Amino acid sequence: MPRAARWRPWASLAAAGLLAAGCATGASSLRSDAPPANLADAKRHVSEYVETGRYERDLAAVADQARRYLDSRVGGGGKLAIVVDVDETALSNLPGLRANDYGFIVGGPCELPRGPCGLGAWIGMARAEAIKPVLALARHARERGVAVFFLTGRPERMRAATEQNLRAAGYEWTGVLLKPDALTTKSAVEFKAPERRKLVEEGYTIIVNIGDQMSDLDGGFAERTFKLPNPFYFIP
Numbered sequence: 747m748p749r750a751a752r753w754r755p756w757a758s759l760a761a762a763g764l765l766a767a768g769c770a771t772g773a774s775s776l777r778s779d780a781p782p783a784n785l786a787d788a789k790r791h792v793s794e795y796v797e798t799g800r801y802e803r804d805l806a807a808v809a810d811q812a813r814r815y816l817d818s819r820v821g822g823g824g825k826l827a828i829v830v831d832v833d834e835t836a837l838s839n840l841p842g843l844r845a846n847d848y849g850f851i852v853g854g855p856c857e858l859p860r861g862p863c864g865l866g867a868w869i870g871m872a873r874a875e876a877i878k879p880v881l882a883l884a885r886h887a888r889e890r891g892v893a894v895f896f897l898t899g900r901p902e903r904m905r906a907a908t909e910q911n912l913r914a915a916g917y918e919w920t921g922v923l924l925k926p927d928a929l930t931t932k933s934a935v936e937f938k939a940p941e942r943r944k945l946v947e948e949g950y951t952i953i954v955n956i957g958d959q960m961s962d963l964d965g966g967f968a969e970r971t972f973k974l975p976n977p978f979y980f981i982p
């Protein structure tokens with residue numbers, strides 16, 4: 747997987763994670779002596795989940811739970827914050843995922859809608875749309891005086907494209923936290939949990955942490971965690 751290796755900073759999250767989705771991830775839920783699931787069937791199930799609207803409904807249900815918890819916590823004072831992941835949480839990469847028939851392509855240009863669509867080119871285009879229930883949650887938080895921090899495994903060198911995309915999608919924020927370019931981790935937890943700890947040390951109470959991977963949520967420093975569905979890829 748040499749192309750992923752070239753992308754070391756992002757690779758430690760997206761590339762390694764997405765590649766893991768094709769091997770290690772499945773291993774956790776499949777018996778090693780069982781034949782692997784048929785890939786075409788698996789992709790059809792993912793496509794049906796998205797195209798029938800179930801994905802959107804499941805996203806909305808989780809975001810609604812987060813919103814209700816936020817509402818239960820505001821009004822009592824304090825320096826409150828929510829932490830929001832970016833990919834498949836604040837922003838949807840579905841156009842690129844669809845163009846690649848849910849395969850994973852890192853390098854090369856992004857040709858839409860037919861594909862292939864290289865991940866790096868896609869991110870550089872800054873054209874991802876908001877996941878609307880999460881946008882509503884973030885706007886609601888700011889209206890209630892709660893700080894919004896984006897915390898992403900995207901590397902720092904993607905800051906301009908990331909902020910441009912978040913802004914174009916309608917987000918406003920107190921901070922956007924990206925991974926240092928030189929930092930490599932085995933799990934996103936190693937980066938994200940200490941970043942949340944820093945916010946706590948700055949006096950914030952993180953009432954809601956929302957993301958599409960368990961590695962967005964594990965490691966503490968949040969009152970409640972909210973796991974969005976992601977049937978596309980896995981990030982350790």
Ligand SMILES: [Mg+2]
Nearest residue numbers: 831833834958
């Ligand atoms: Mg994500």
